Amino acid sequence: KAGVTQTPRYLIKTRGQQVTLSCSPISGHRSVSWYQQTPGQGLQFLFEYFSETQRNKGNFPGRFSGRQFSNSRSEMNVSTLELGDSALYLCASSPDRGDTEAFFGQGTRLTVV
Amino acid sequence: DQQVKQNSPSLSVQEGRISILNCDYTNSMFDYFLWYKKYPAEGPTFLISISSIKDKNEDGRFTVFLNKSAKHLSLHIVPSQPGDSAVYFCAASARSSGSRLTFGEGTQLTVNP
Numbered sequence: 711k712a713g714v715t716q717t718p719r720y721l722i723k724t725r726g727q728q729v730t731l732s733c734s735p736i737s738g739h740r741s742v743s744w745y746q747q748t749p750g751q752g753l754q755f756l757f758e759y760f761s762e763t764q765r766n767k768g769n770f771p772g773r774f775s776g777r778q779f780s781n782s783r784s785e786m787n788v789s790t791l792e793l794g795d796s797a798l799y800l801c802a803s804s805p806d807r808g809d810t811e812a813f814f815g816q817g818t819r820l821t822v823v
Numbered sequence: 824d825q826q827v828k829q830n831s832p833s834l835s836v837q838e839g840r841i842s843i844l845n846c847d848y849t850n851s852m853f854d855y856f857l858w859y860k861k862y863p864a865e866g867p868t869f870l871i872s873i874s875s876i877k878d879k880n881e882d883g884r885f886t887v888f889l890n891k892s893a894k895h896l897s898l899h900i901v902p903s904q905p906g907d908s909a910v911y912f913c914a915a916s917a918r919s920s921g922s923r924l925t926f927g928e929g930t931q932l933t934v935n936p
Contacts, residue, residue: 714866716866741921741922743922743923743924745924745926752926752927752928752929753867753912753924753926753929754926755923755924755925758921758922758923760921760922765921765922766920766921766922766923768923798864800866800867802866802922802924804922810922811857811869811872812857812869812922812924813869814859814866814867814868814869815866816865816866817864817865817866819864
């Protein structure tokens with residue numbers, strides 16, 4: 711079974727630009743969650759999508775948004791990039807229940823200059 | 824507020840000995856707990872989990888213990904191997920919050936040959 715695939719692996723953007731990251735979950739998994747990892751804040755939950763609907767949202771500004779398609783693939787978008795958005799963005803997929811493990815992709819390393 | 828805490832940023836043990844990683848939580852709604860292992864610039868890898876209806880779960884060299892009254896869980900690795908050297912994250916979820924995971928800050932485990 712293929713794992714969680716995130717693209718691209720690395721990205722360099724300029725302040726003020728916007729960026730779109732992509733995540734393909736494990737086949738059959740309907741829940742996709744996004745996390746941001748930074749040295750100072752650890753792993754922070756961004757949002758979760760389930761069956762094309764946002765089911766949960768973390769404490770991030772509205773510049774961070776996401777969506778999920780009918781095939782469960784998900785994208786997250788960050789608009790008006792700031793230097794502090796530089797981080798490793800991780801996608802996790804899981805079946806539809808909260809009491810099962812989530813499987814992570816390798817992440818997208820975003821650098822904002 | 825930090826709902827999941829790992830108070831030891833680092834731990835160093837000798838190969839063959841036991842590694843014990845600790846985690847505390849404050850949210851009584853958490854009912855599922857997981858441990859992940861992470862290498863730099865990669866996504867977390869699932870290790871082992873435990874439901875709140877259990878107090879112990881074993882998988883090979885890994886055992887997780889849950890003490891609900893103390894809101895404390897620990898991961899035991901026996902015997903420790905140099906390949907176990909990585910950052911270990913404790914995570915928790917609540918059934919009411921879908922697949923959202925709340926992570927601790929992580930503990931860097933170093934196993935010396």
